[in-house]
Amino acid sequence: MRAAVTILAVAALASVPLWLRDPYLLNALITTGIFVIGAMSLNLLLGFTGQLSLGHIAFFGIGAYVSALTSLGFDIGLPGGFRLVHTPWPPILGFVLAILIAGLCGYFVGLLSFRVRGAYFVIVTISFAEVVRLVALNWVELTQGPLALTNIPFIALPLPGLGELTLRTKMQNYYLVLVVALIAYLLIARLVHSHFGRSMRGLMENETLAVSVGIDVTRTLTIAAVISAAIAGAAGSLYAHYIRIIDPEVFAFINTVTMVIMVISGGKGSLAGPVVGGLIFGLLPVALRPVMAPEAQWIAYGGVLIAILFVLPRGIVPSLAQRLTRRRSGTTALAPVTLTETGAKEPA
Amino acid sequence: MTARSIAMTIDQVAVRFGGLVAISDMSFEVGEGEIVSLIGPNGAGKTTAFNVMTGFLTPSAGRVAYRNTALAGLKPHEIADLGLIRTFQRTSVFPNDTVYDNLLIGLHRQGRVRLLDAILSLPGARASERKLRQRAGELLEWVGLERRAHDAAGSLSYGEQRLVGVALALAAEPSMLLLDEPVSGMNASETHRFVELIRGIRDRGITILLVEHDMPMVMTVSDRIVVLNYGRIIAEGTPEVIRNDPAVIEAYLGHGAGRA
Numbered sequence A: 001m002r003a004a005v006t007i008l009a010v011a012a013l014a015s016v017p018l019w020l021r022d023p024y025l026l027n028a029l030i031t032t033g034i035f036v037i038g039a040m041s042l043n044l045l046l047g048f049t050g051q052l053s054l055g056h057i058a059f060f061g062i063g064a065y066v067s068a069l070t071s072l073g074f075d076i077g078l079p080g081g082f083r084l085v086h087t088p089w090p091p092i093l094g095f096v097l098a099i100l101i102a103g104l105c106g107y108f109v110g111l112l113s114f115r116v117r118g119a120y121f122v123i124v125t126i127s128f129a130e131v132v133r134l135v136a137l138n139w140v141e142l143t144q145g146p147l148a149l150t151n152i153p154f155i156a157l158p159l160p161g162l163g164e165l166t167l168r169t170k171m172q173n174y175y176l177v178l179v180v181a182l183i184a185y186l187l188i189a190r191l192v193h194s195h196f197g198r199s200m201r202g203l204m205e206n207e208t209l210a211v212s213v214g215i216d217v218t219r220t221l222t223i224a225a226v227i228s229a230a231i232a233g234a235a236g237s238l239y240a241h242y243i244r245i246i247d248p249e250v251f252a253f254i255n256t257v258t259m260v261i262m263v264i265s266g267g268k269g270s271l272a273g274p275v276v277g278g279l280i281f282g283l284l285p286v287a288l289r290p291v292m293a294p295e296a297q298w299i300a301y302g303g304v305l306i307a308i309l310f311v312l313p314r315g316i317v318p319s320l321a322q323r324l325t326r327r328r329s330g331t332t333a334l335a336p337v338t339l340t341e342t343g344a345k346e347p348a
Numbered sequence B: 001m002t003a004r005s006i007a008m009t010i011d012q013v014a015v016r017f018g019g020l021v022a023i024s025d026m027s028f029e030v031g032e033g034e035i036v037s038l039i040g041p042n043g044a045g046k047t048t049a050f051n052v053m054t055g056f057l058t059p060s061a062g063r064v065a066y067r068n069t070a071l072a073g074l075k076p077h078e079i080a081d082l083g084l085i086r087t088f089q090r091t092s093v094f095p096n097d098t099v100y101d102n103l104l105i106g107l108h109r110q111g112r113v114r115l116l117d118a119i120l121s122l123p124g125a126r127a128s129e130r131k132l133r134q135r136a137g138e139l140l141e142w143v144g145l146e147r148r149a150h151d152a153a154g155s156l157s158y159g160e161q162r163l164v165g166v167a168l169a170l171a172a173e174p175s176m177l178l179l180d181e182p183v184s185g186m187n188a189s190e191t192h193r194f195v196e197l198i199r200g201i202r203d204r205g206i207t208i209l210l211v212e213h214d215m216p217m218v219m220t221v222s223d224r225i226v227v228l229n230y231g232r233i234i235a236e237g238t239p240e241v242i243r244n245d246p247a248v249i250e251a252y253l254g255h256g257a258g259r260a
Ligand SMILES: Nc1ncnc2c1ncn2[C@@H]1O[C@H](COP(=O)(O)OP(=O)(O)OP(=O)(O)O)[C@@H](O)[C@H]1O
Pocket: B017, B020, B021, B022, B040, B041, B042, B043, B044, B045, B046, B047, B048, B049, B089
């Protein structure tokens, strides 16, 4: 049943470019998809470990800059009169480096903040995002500062024996984003359903009890932060090569807020939540554009978020799932529990 | 307990909270495979002693060693890795998870697989997962919670939640188990079954240190009893000896005999 819903949803999403010819809408779907990947990565932390990364856009932005600079090349002066010259590499390598370096940043942020629990992580992540934004703004030689990095190349996929396929069209980029989003979704699903995922949940529910059975808090949270940051970095790289221009505004706090809204409205701690919330809040601007000025739209977002949480307090996906199971268990008797087939009376 | 080898040594441990002396100069040993009870009136320092032994609290003085490993500076999860596992006085479960999933979380120590193997769902990871599920089922049966397997742990009765707490500790594969008032909140028949469970645990070679106010239970189950009052050990010996110790009777009467 669940698998059927997933397959149907994927098939529906995959069919979109076949019937949707409006480039404006397709563009909105691509950028929305990129932000959905970001929201999924945020959900891994917020929904499955309870840690709020309020500077999450930093990992996204780092991914964007790393990928852009890898594929554009740079020539910068270092202290002591040295110069560091990097000639352009294929964008696909930029994509890989974006994942690695964003993940590394996630590691350091985690290392810094997870020794102490509570608001500490929130503060460290906010500060981290601000510091990175200032670096991007002021290290003009590397990043062009407010002038932005422009002419970022499209991603080109190497096809063995056939050369390369450069993804120029909206349709191609749509499928690229869809595939990366699917991989991220499956990765997170596997992770949270694994033994590691149970440790994360245990920590979130009752940390004292979790450590008493041997779960290492710092290690678990740090691994989650690394994976979350790496996925956000992948999204940032897609963003850079699709929009093809990035400036330090990518690090703006409002972008993190957008991701948080996507996660909360769709339902944190649910795999599909960020996808649903992301689609709603990614496409809302499209719907509101004819009737509202961009500044006024933020008020509408707030209104929509409050309305959703008023009707579905745990977010769309978990609240609807809860109602569905309640209705079903009301009509049919619960299946008897079957555990294991072993005849052992006591653990060996 | 002459022939036994020593599992845990508590050596001149003291704990102060600001001006309050919760434990002063506490020394005793627990032998391998023994059931030792730590008793004393409310506020005597029993839970504090557990917190020191499991790394949740750093003592102001003294040292604790488990199987010749000094515990100073070890984090709780590292101490758990030595096989020293505790339960909590206040009910402590993962409330939103089913009882079955609670045990799977508790099985953490046995389920370590490489993360990449788990993500790629390699055969090794799948085999480990199967083993964990089987083991969780066995533990449920052992503590008698099979019928509650798929209920949220937080929805269980108080007594059942205490059992989940013990099952969780057992899932962590202890070589020594510290139980903090495990039968409080249990009715008479639940308590009776629990005594059987404790004996069963000991028969598997697991050393037990028990904190409990239920005196009949302590007297039947313990090999040895250590009595604490105002953070100080006032008596130590077999249930027979303790039952007739004037200092113990005095301590309990002084605090209101109703509790004892
Ligand atoms: N974290 C703490 N900070 C300050 N004082 C504490 C702390 N923990 C315990 N105490 C005090 O230390 C003393 C011993 O407490 P403890 O909880 O160890 O007693 P106990 O023997 O377990 O009692 P009970 O039978 O009621 O569980 C008490 O006076 C208690 O108020």
